[in-house]
Amino acid sequence: MIDLYTWTTPNGRKVSILLEELGLPYTVFPVHIGKDEQFAPDFLAISPNNKIPAIVDHDAGVSIFESGAIMVHLAEKTGRFLPTETKARAQVMQWLMWQMGGFGPMLGQVHYFVKNNPGLSPPAEERFMKETARLYAVLDRHLAGNEHVAGDYSIADMAIFPWVARHDWHRIDLTHYPHVLRWYKALAGREAVQKGYQVPADAGPIPVPA
Ligand SMILES: N[C@@H](CCC(=O)N[C@@H](CS)C(=O)NCC(=O)O)C(=O)O
Known part of the structure; x- marks a missing residue:
């Protein structure tokens, strides 16, 4: 059994989307970061950086913080969404790290400023608007020639998706990035993505431009 400590944010949703895709049973522990619950001693024992997400994997006897590390752990545990072949694995890892x-x-930073x-x-x-537009252009160029971010559908797609779902927060018009929009719509249509997006609370429908 897995315990997931999370909140309604992109980094939290990455992990709940992956857990839904994997069909693994998990228990959700909401950590209300607006109420400083991330500083509670019990939570800090699992996540010393005082940020969500974090998991406890009771079967493996391990607790993990940092969403990228959690995703790699769950992918390796199940043998899904992260290939083992050297080249294919490197492609997923490089785009996962690009996101992280x-x-x-x-x-x-755009959300903040x-x-x-x-x-x-x-x-x-x-500075941060310019860098955000540059990153979207990089992703758009890449997706022009690729259905998914790194080979088959993978943890790299799941890591990037919840951030794109906040496109209105960082003032990005997705219609200016047609390949990102095509990819985003395809993921938004997946049942597991829709379920994972609503963890730990219903946040309304995934925003999808017409
Ligand atoms: N690099 C971390 C970032 C996690 C992160 O920034 N979490 C935010 C919510 S999305 C948080 O818990 N913030 C609470 C705080 O900073 O006190 C990861 O990917 O897990």
Whole structure:
């Protein structure tokens, strides 16, 4: 059995989408980060960086924080969504790390400066908006020639998707990125993605442009 500590955010949804795709049983423990529940000692024992998501895999006797590490663990545990062949695995890992290192942190900065604190720092707004547009262009060019992000549908797709679902927060018009939009719509239509998106609470439908 797996315990999932999460909240209604892109990093949390990555893991709940994967768990739904895998069909693994799991227990959800909501951690309300707006109420500082991530600083509770019980949670810090599992996630010392005071951030969701985190899991406890009771079968394996391990607790893990950092969404990328959790996704690799679950993929390896089940032998799904992360190939073992060297080249195919490297492709998934590089796009997973692209999401963890850039397409996530940079978009989060846009949420902070542009959406939540407009006017606080115009240079920061410009810098992070520009980087966000660059990252979307990279993804769009890549998806122009690929159905999925890295070979078959994988944890790389599941890691990127919930961030694209916040496109209105980072002021991105998805119709300007037609290949991202095609890919995004395909994933938004998957039952497991829809179920995982609503963990730990119903957040309304996945936003999909017409
Ligand atoms: N690199 C981490 C980032 C996790 C993260 O930023 N979580 C946010 C919500 S999306 C959080 O828990 N924030 C609470 C806080 O910073 O106190 C991961 O991918 O797991």
